[in-house]
Amino acid sequence: MSITLDFDAKQLAKSKQLSLHYLPAKIQGDGEANVEKCFNNYTRENPDYGSGILTNSLRGYPLLGQQANVPSGYKGLVLQETEKPLIDTAERQLRLTGQFDEFIYWNYDKVPSNADGYRQALLMTDVAEALMYQPIKQEDLDAEIQRHKESKKENS
Amino acid sequence: MSEEELEVKIEKDEEKHQTEENVNKITSLKSLGPFISARENSKNTIYVSDVPDICKEQPCMLGVDEAGRGPVLGPMVYGISYCPLESKQALIDLGCADSKQLTEEKRDIIFNELNTLDYATECIGWAVEIISPNVISSSMYRRSKCSLNEVSMDSAMGLIQQAIDAGVQIAEVYVDTVGPPEKYQEKLLRRFPNFKITVAKKADSTYPIVSAASICAKVTRDHALKVWKFPEGLVIKDNAFGSGYPGDPVTKRFLVENIDLVFGFPRLVRFSWSTAENALVDKAYEMEFDEPDSEKPKYAGAKLTKFFNKTTKSGEIKREECRFLSQRHLGSVTDF
Amino acid sequence: MSKKSTRSSQPKPDPEAAAKPTTVSALKKILFVSKSLLELEDASSGRLCLERFHHPGKGQSALFITHPNGQIMELLEYAEPRRSWLINNEVCSNGKIYMTMPLDPTLLAVHHLRKHCDQKAISLDSIAVEDSSTTRLLTKFVPSQGLKCIADVKVSGDLTFYKYNAERTMAWLALKTRQVQAVLKAKQIHCGQNAAQSQNFVRSEKLQVENNSSDVDYLRMACDIVGRYLDIDLHEMLTHYLDIPKEIQALAEEKNAAQKRKSQQGQAGGAQSKKIKLNAESEQDQNTELKKSGLIDSDSGGSPPTPVAPTPLKEHSMTAKEKALAKGARGSKSITSFFKVK
Helix, strand or coil, rough: CCCEEEHHHHHHHHHHECCCCECCCCCCEEEECCHHCHHHHCCEECCHHHCCCEEEEECCEEEEEEEEECCCCEEEEEEEEECCCCCCCEEEEEEEEEEEEEEEEEEECCCCCCCCCCHHHHHHHHHCCCCCHHHCCCHHHHHHHHHHHHHHHCCC | HHHHHHHHHHHHHHHHHHHHHCCCCCCCCCCCHHHHHCCCCCCEEEEECCHHHHHCCCEEEEEEEEECCCEECEEEEEEEEEHHHHHHHHHHHHHHCCCCCCCCCHHHHHHHHHHCHHHCCCCCEEEEEEEEEHHHHHCCCCCCCCCCHHHHHHHHHHHHHHHHHHHEEEEEEEECCCHHHHHHHHHHHHHHHCCEEECCCCCHHCHHHHHHHHHHHHHHHHHHHHCCCCCCCCCCHCCCCCCCCCHHHHHHHHHHHEEEEECCCCEEHHHHHCHHHHCCCCCCEEEECCCCCCHHCCCCCCCHHHCCCCEEECEEECCCHHHHHHHHCCEEEECC | CCCCCCEEECCCCCCCHCCCCCHHHHHHHEEEEEHHHHCCCCCHHHCEEEEEEEEECCEEEEEEECCCCEEEEEEEEEECCCCCCEEEEEEEECCCEEEECCCHHHHHHHHHHHHHHHCEEEEEEHCCCHHHHHHHHHHHHHHHHHHHHEEEEEEEEEEEECCCCHHHHHHHHHHHHHHHHHHHHHHHCCCCCCCCCHHHHHHCCCCCCCCCHHHHHHHHHHHHHHCCCCCCHHHHHHHCCCCCCCCCHHHHHHHHHHHHHHHHHCCEEEEEEEEHHHHCCHHHHHCCCCCCCCCCCCCCCCCCCCCCCCHHHHHCCCCEEEHHHHHHHHCCHHHHHHHHHC
């Protein structure tokens, strides 16, 4: 099974810039939402919490937010599948709805910080790069094999 | 531009002019509405009247009361009023008696006279805080819950502080309360140890100065509802939401008819009321936030099982995701 | 006010609503994609693809993203328990973020070479003839430079044969692990083996400054990160190769050291722990004693090095069963007490 991301460079360049909010609640629903009037209308900057900190609320729950960039080296995409096939082996296609480079990150009653799971998760990119982009030289490998043999001898 | 259009434009300009003029000061009943509607209704608003000179010189009594504590919609308003101990008669002349016995009309008249008649403005001052329903909900839904009582006391003490800062010589404070008076009194005494403080149930029928505060609060709340504009774009004819009490059929209908699948109600509604919570069940998307701090189970240390590989029923070993990833809610994608 | 214990409205399933077809937007997904994957040629020539390959750490297939030019990355999902998106004028219940992560595909090849080329050298396309996805992985995405690190290569005419080399593989994995260890250290990422401590990052940024992870902590975490691409036995071999003490041993040793320090300070220490064993008449008393001795996890944050137990991030997603477990575990002995030197 494979899933094709069905767009090329041109389509990507032409795709819509989207405006996104990352909300701190599980919402069991999909579809139209009156985001502009019921939510954006109420976003305020509140320097009491720090510069650039935004406030709003969702169903009465207090939110604290901040403009966040898609991590550097990455592009934010919104993908959409028109219909998920019932058989898992079928070929699938994802269309490009649009792209984004920033979004508003919201916490439930907590000032966004490096302690947030989201920001901690981004550290994974550093780790993954270390695993990927530092090729191991043959001579280092031979040296390591040698070192290990010697240390084994010492211990025995 | 046709003549008709021009006329409309002139009218609008006049209206705008009038609004701008009145918007920062409440000088009569008429100016109360424009003052309120010029402010954001998702935030709290404080209004402090001019302090009569005599209140800066003579020892004063100060009354505190609230309006709109129970309703599921609209702001809660805290009010204070004060006057020299010797000016009690002015309050009685204005008709500041048991405010619960007064009709809405009568309260409006007293409020107007309080702000327009010389004998009143010369010795009586007042202030209100309009506590937005948006603020009420978000206070009560904080991670560490902040009860309505805490919100109330903070507002009352804030208003008293405003009066102090404005130069009012406070000697005696009278507070109406619905809850147990002792705790409230203790808290006020701790903050304001130099005042004679009386906290009592139904103080508004006993003390005319509390009655005056009650009238300011109640009239302000009524007007706040009348001039409520919905940033959500809703238009309700004559803003007829009913009393806001859960039993009121008009309020009930308003709640039922104005549910947004995602955002629930317009922010006129106090989401933290069980009436509002219940009304959303089945009618809006289910929504779940983190549990409040008080209801979280305490962390009990590393689980024993953490150190053993789990096996599934078929006997194969189930490996847990590396801690570096699982702690960060990261994992491979097996379902997509 | 509602007296419900969770902060959510939980409507009973409405049979009518359930019957309605899910809207198109239900299938929207948010992807953070590496810009290096987006250098796509125009039109026909090819598309990015999400493909399933065997993930040794999962013991099953997982998704990877491939580029027609031979790049491959791992697809990870960030799945905080309570998240959703607003996208322009829509709500999206899928609150995950899918993210492409750089990956050395040689790591994925280890499993296959170890399994099929341990005894004899074979060519890549005959390693897993019945499994086209593995053949595709090995022939299209694994670089020959990488294969040289884990196998002996024999060239005969047009054909190249590979024989798994356990010694080289282990040395290669060790070097990889040290690279990761270096990054963890450079980034001051908390890797301490104390489960409670390692949760500190969710509480406060300041606590990160107090990060006191040791070199072994970094190495163990790095080994676990590399190990998630390996079969479980190979992961264990790597842990052994790198001389990383078992986490449970380290924990027990740490506690014992703390215990010794304590008993040196107050002479009662040793006697007290004996008393604990004898004094079984009252569970309450016993628990109190155990807490004093630092042998059980106390939620009041008693003796160092166990700090006040912070709330683990994961706990938000606790099921009722887990809650019950956590509740039950309160006041029970910590694992380390079973390994105490008598």
